[in-house]
Amino acid sequence: MAFAAFSSTAPPPTTAPPPTTAPSTDPAARRRSPVALFLLLPGILYLVLFFLTPLVSLLLTSFQAPREFGDIGQYDYAFRWQNYVEVVTTYWPHIVRSFSYALAATFFALLISYPLAYFIGVKARKWPLLQSLMLVLVIAPFFISFLLRTLAWKQLFSDESFVVQTLKALSLMAPEAHVTGTAFSVIFGLTYNFIPFMTLPLYTTLERLDVRYLEAGSDLYASPFHVFRKVTIPLSMPGIVAGTLLTFIPAAGDYINASRDFLGGTGTQMMGNVIETNFLVLQNFPAAAALSIILMTVILVIVSIYVKRSGTEELL
Amino acid sequence: MAVGAFADRGADLELVGIEKRFPGFTAIENLNLTIPAGSFFALLGPSGCGKTTTLRLVAGLEEPTSGRILIAGADVTNRKSFQRPVNTVFQSYALFPHMTVLENVAFGLRRRKIAGPVAKAHEALLLVELDHLAHRKPQQLSGGQQQRVALARAIVNRPALLLLDEPLGALDLKLRRQMQLELKTIQEEVGLTFLHVTHDQEEAMTMADTIAVMNKGRIEQMGEPQQLYELPKTSFVANFLGQSNLFTGPVVSTTSTAIAVDVSGQKIVVPLERAHRVSGEVTIGVRPEKVILHAEAPVQDTGRNVLGPGRVIDVSFSGVSTQYLVDVPGVGTLVVFAQNMVFGPAAHVGASCWLSWNVVHGFGLDDDPAQSPRFEADLDTKTIAQQRRSSLLTELEEA
Numbered sequence A: 001m002a003f004a005a006f007s008s009t010a011p012p013p014t015t016a017p018p019p020t021t022a023p024s025t026d027p028a029a030r031r032r033s034p035v036a037l038f039l040l041l042p043g044i045l046y047l048v049l050f051f052l053t054p055l056v057s058l059l060l061t062s063f064q065a066p067r068e069f070g071d072i073g074q075y076d077y078a079f080r081w082q083n084y085v086e087v088v089t090t091y092w093p094h095i096v097r098s099f100s101y102a103l104a105a106t107f108f109a110l111l112i113s114y115p116l117a118y119f120i121g122v123k124a125r126k127w128p129l130l131q132s133l134m135l136v137l138v139i140a141p142f143f144i145s146f147l148l149r150t151l152a153w154k155q156l157f158s159d160e161s162f163v164v165q166t167l168k169a170l171s172l173m174a175p176e177a178h179v180t181g182t183a184f185s186v187i188f189g190l191t192y193n194f195i196p197f198m199t200l201p202l203y204t205t206l207e208r209l210d211v212r213y214l215e216a217g218s219d220l221y222a223s224p225f226h227v228f229r230k231v232t233i234p235l236s237m238p239g240i241v242a243g244t245l246l247t248f249i250p251a252a253g254d255y256i257n258a259s260r261d262f263l264g265g266t267g268t269q270m271m272g273n274v275i276e277t278n279f280l281v282l283q284n285f286p287a288a289a290a291l292s293i294i295l296m297t298v299i300l301v302i303v304s305i306y307v308k309r310s311g312t313e314e315l316l
Numbered sequence B: 001m002a003v004g005a006f007a008d009r010g011a012d013l014e015l016v017g018i019e020k021r022f023p024g025f026t027a028i029e030n031l032n033l034t035i036p037a038g039s040f041f042a043l044l045g046p047s048g049c050g051k052t053t054t055l056r057l058v059a060g061l062e063e064p065t066s067g068r069i070l071i072a073g074a075d076v077t078n079r080k081s082f083q084r085p086v087n088t089v090f091q092s093y094a095l096f097p098h099m100t101v102l103e104n105v106a107f108g109l110r111r112r113k114i115a116g117p118v119a120k121a122h123e124a125l126l127l128v129e130l131d132h133l134a135h136r137k138p139q140q141l142s143g144g145q146q147q148r149v150a151l152a153r154a155i156v157n158r159p160a161l162l163l164l165d166e167p168l169g170a171l172d173l174k175l176r177r178q179m180q181l182e183l184k185t186i187q188e189e190v191g192l193t194f195l196h197v198t199h200d201q202e203e204a205m206t207m208a209d210t211i212a213v214m215n216k217g218r219i220e221q222m223g224e225p226q227q228l229y230e231l232p233k234t235s236f237v238a239n240f241l242g243q244s245n246l247f248t249g250p251v252v253s254t255t256s257t258a259i260a261v262d263v264s265g266q267k268i269v270v271p272l273e274r275a276h277r278v279s280g281e282v283t284i285g286v287r288p289e290k291v292i293l294h295a296e297a298p299v300q301d302t303g304r305n306v307l308g309p310g311r312v313i314d315v316s317f318s319g320v321s322t323q324y325l326v327d328v329p330g331v332g333t334l335v336v337f338a339q340n341m342v343f344g345p346a347a348h349v350g351a352s353c354w355l356s357w358n359v360v361h362g363f364g365l366d367d368d369p370a371q372s373p374r375f376e377a378d379l380d381t382k383t384i385a386q387q388r389r390s391s392l393l394t395e396l397e398e399a
């Protein structure tokens, strides 16, 4: 009533104000944009030079055809899309294996890293010294070459190693069984090598987690399990997404862990390994390029679906 | 805690010998408190006196160093917060940022499997006049709106015991009055028990059945608002709950009904039943609105205490009343509130005047006058530093 009376006596709305304010902000934006472009120039140049050019080159290579009467490794530019059909029919087990191994490694890395990051980022807040010490321990493996560490695991898992000998002596392993060269050892290696990439983003999110939200959840009758599921997990989603991406993407393309020289065997070859073989051994450059493009595309599709589904576009 | 149903009445709360020590700091010492079911209990005290800590102990978010907590007769000291029939309106709101306002409010209902959580959440939001913002995220609301969501999120659960930590602090006056009324209505309708923490003495006095005034981790005095106001027990209460004029002096004579105190040569009488101490050095006082300003020395009357002559040193007009500051030599500065019955002030700065009040309006404190400061509540760091220094000096002298 009061409102109605108020509006009936109020003067009719004027349309004047907006035009006076709108142009005043526009020129500023127009003046700013060339500067912004200029500042972006080094970045754009860098991307064009080191990302776009190789990508185009890779794409062109993937459609190349073998030179007529040429040597091994001699190809001409063409549009031989059959390259793709060939690599998929030949290497589909490797493609499937790559993504399943990467998925498994991401899953295990998350399983190990989340409690670890939670402890460092939330529980250890009272002891900053312990916090930094544990963070150093997470990063410490980076001080030793990735190859050396993987080789060390190969030694530990070899048939003559103390670990395997003991397991066999205790009849926990069949006498003729191996650890290296199995899916287990490859997934183990991938998990191990990518744990820091999972832990660090999780830590940065959990470190900022406001425990008052957890207390509020508990005050509203949520058991620790429910608080974790309904409050902690959603609030740490940015870290989970970042960590899983940083693990999954490189793990899918990894060729060290699955290599026969390291933890893999003939039955555990991943896409990275067949790309390597095609490129360096068989000199089948178009096949290697086609596989690379496939790997990239599949990762891109999986990642975009994942980011959309997890609803973290705005949080990233 | 019953799952799937609201509490049908409030529960009483009992704190027995609660003590809470943080590393190097005692936040609460020996707190004993009984809040009967269905009452509106206010915990009043300055910032940092341990109010939030007390609520956190009751909610189960903090463990007492010693002591027991009983809700509805059951010892809940070792129960986790989610197992206690208690909800809290947090001082920091703590609204879940990843949920909409509606989901925030429905959270507790869903956990307790109460039928129709969404409809009930809407009802609660209507109560705090925010239903039109039900689908916003908390970050998109103003501080006052967030505070009302926090209120709705706790109230919607109809807990047997509701803890409110300065729940109306961010609201403007009109909305605050309205929310106070709503809270009181809800509390009375269902007969729930409210433990309301505030530093706003007016809010405490208008809403609560019982007020406990807290200072430095201890309860200084507890009682009905009017009783607390009319008969404060300590100088802290006398000055935290409204203002007081306090004087110190030795008791010079005692009759069967009253004591007489010598205040810088002037005799002030206090009824015996209103004096907490009846011998030695005592602190006595009177509320500023009980004091009358006289332009000339009033005629002797055994029913009135008279102080004066003094000089008016400040006059401030505040609409319904005028506050005068009067300096009485040897006694100190007194505050007088006078209703504005006539236009303009009754006395001007510099005018000499006498003060008088009805003997029955005086009160005698329980404080040790040597320890309690004369007029100021000992809140500011300067006073504390001074006290520290003097106590250190006496210690040194004794040693």
Ligand SMILES: Nc1ncnc2c1ncn2[C@@H]1O[C@H](COP(=O)(O)OP(=O)(O)O)[C@@H](O)[C@H]1O
Residues within 6 Å of the ligand: B022, B023, B025, B027, B045, B046, B047, B048, B049, B050, B051, B052, B053, B054
């Ligand atoms: N976790 C804690 N560790 C150390 N001291 C604390 C902690 N929580 C509160 N305190 C201290 O306890 C005292 C009481 O705090 P609080 O209960 O929040 O006061 P209030 O709510 O009355 O303003 C304060 O001096 C505060 O610094």
Ligand SMILES: [Mg+2]
Residues within 6 Å of the ligand: B048, B051, B052, B053, B091, B165
């Ligand atoms: Mg507080």
